[in-house]
Amino acid sequence: MSHIWCAMKKLSTLGVCWLLASSLVAFSLGCSNQEDSASSANDESAEDPLAMARAALADRQWEDARALAALAIEANVEVEAAKQIMQRAVAETNNRVRLEQGEALFAADQFIKAYVKVDSIDADSAYGSRADNLSMRIRQAAALPEVVERETGEKMSRILVGNFPRGSSAKEIERTFEVCEKSGDCEMKWFESEGPERRITLGSYFIDRHEVSVSQYSACVAKGGCKAIDWETCGAGLNVEGSPFAAAASPQSCVSWSEAVTFCEWAGGRLPTEAEWERAATGPDDTRFPWGATWNDREANWGDGGASDGYESLAPVGSFGSNAEGLFDMAGNVYEWTADWYDPNAYGDSPKLDPRGPDAGTSKVIRGGDFTRDQGSMRGAHRNRANPEVRDKTVGFRCAKSPSQLGKVSVAHAPK
Ligand SMILES: [Ca+2]
Numbered sequence: 001m002s003h004i005w006c007a008m009k010k011l012s013t014l015g016v017c018w019l020l021a022s023s024l025v026a027f028s029l030g031c032s033n034q035e036d037s038a039s040s041a042n043d044e045s046a047e048d049p050l051a052m053a054r055a056a057l058a059d060r061q062w063e064d065a066r067a068l069a070a071l072a073i074e075a076n077v078e079v080e081a082a083k084q085i086m087q088r089a090v091a092e093t094n095n096r097v098r099l100e101q102g103e104a105l106f107a108a109d110q111f112i113k114a115y116v117k118v119d120s121i122d123a124d125s126a127y128g129s130r131a132d133n134l135s136m137r138i139r140q141a142a143a144l145p146e147v148v149e150r151e152t153g154e155k156m157s158r159i160l161v162g163n164f165p166r167g168s169s170a171k172e173i174e175r176t177f178e179v180c181e182k183s184g185d186c187e188m189k190w191f192e193s194e195g196p197e198r199r200i201t202l203g204s205y206f207i208d209r210h211e212v213s214v215s216q217y218s219a220c221v222a223k224g225g226c227k228a229i230d231w232e233t234c235g236a237g238l239n240v241e242g243s244p245f246a247a248a249a250s251p252q253s254c255v256s257w258s259e260a261v262t263f264c265e266w267a268g269g270r271l272p273t274e275a276e277w278e279r280a281a282t283g284p285d286d287t288r289f290p291w292g293a294t295w296n297d298r299e300a301n302w303g304d305g306g307a308s309d310g311y312e313s314l315a316p317v318g319s320f321g322s323n324a325e326g327l328f329d330m331a332g333n334v335y336e337w338t339a340d341w342y343d344p345n346a347y348g349d350s351p352k353l354d355p356r357g358p359d360a361g362t363s364k365v366i367r368g369g370d371f372t373r374d375q376g377s378m379r380g381a382h383r384n385r386a387n388p389e390v391r392d393k394t395v396g397f398r399c400a401k402s403p404s405q406l407g408k409v410s411v412a413h414a415p416k
């Protein structure tokens with residue numbers, strides 16, 4: 001604020017004090033020393049509103065820059081240059097207002113995509129050199145609500161822009177294999193697709209707190225947005241009275257990949273990418289399991305061979321605790337479709353920014369393990385795959401939203 005106050009002191013003698021009178025109330029009065037030192041260092045710039053406007057612009061003090069440019073215009077000093085500063089300051093001010101109104105996450109994503117050419121330079125060093133800008137964008141992103149709600153009432157958690165070590169180290173793969181071998185015949189190749197572990201960067205996004213439930217899916221069917229579940233191709237007896245697979249609070253399984261995509265589009269979003277799913281599961285601290293570093297057989301609906309976790313079959317969504325991002329059932333209950341095609345070697349040569357898997361394939365990635373699986377499948381880094389056309393009682397899904405999809409509601413479908 002000292003820019004303006006000091007300029008005011010100078011320009012008030014020229015009779016233009018009225019220009020800023022209304023905005024003076026909050027200004028600091030502590031600029032006399034700065035003025036003195038600035039004057040002794042560079043008399044001309046200290047008294048030149050245009051120079052001070054430039055300085056304010058460089059300091060990202062948009063309001064100051066705007067007011068000082070106005071003073072320069074009023075004083076008829078290099079009017080064109082002053083107008084340019086004014087335009088820039090107004091644009092930035094408007095941008096800030098928009099950000100405060102809810103576009104911060106979108107801006108953060110745009111920032112990343114504009115500044116980081118990940119395939120040609122290292123993302124981490126790019127961020128390092130622009131740490132101030134990035135931290136500013138993250139602060140802006142953090143100003144948004146942590147939770148948004150979609151039309152079906154499902155809450156979505158905000159995952160902030162940032163990077164994380166995706167996949168598993170060779171040591172972790174070996175350790176998981178050893179644990180697996182204690183309970184049966186296991187093959188190392190089941191786990192090797194989790195490597196190599198690499199730090200990747202994702203933009204901000206939102207993701208459902210729960211697996212999509214039977215009742216939510218039914219709402220989409222009732223409104224003509226989704227096809228009715230084809231229970232027959234999934235398994236006999238799943239749709240009978242009292243079946244956990246047809247219970248309203250259960251996760252909706254027995255959906256093909258494209259049926260999951262259709263639901264998420266209807267709900268104004270999309271499926272999460274495989275990378276987004278993993279980051280959401282392992283949280284900001286990159287924990288081995290959604291709840292933390294060590295195995296706990298009461299934290300998920302897994303294949304315990306009985307019901308020590310309380311459930312022999314599907315559990316109602318959200319029956320266990322949430323992870324650090326407020327997400328439920330990121331381990332167990334049902335596997336979850338992701339957007340990506342499966343490739344066991346996908347991590348080795350994937351982009352470091354927002355990887356989206358291979359362009360084509362024969363199976364889609366499913367994540368999180370299900371109610372029949374052992375503890376190795378409950379890890380956040382665990383990968384599996386399924387034929388996209390298959391409907392399986394162990395495979396469901398949850399939806400994500402890009403910041404650019406915020407505010408979008410269910411697609412209006414005419415009743416069929
Ligand atoms: Ca269980």
Ligand SMILES: [Ca+2]
Nearest residue numbers: 329332334368
């Ligand atoms: Ca799950």
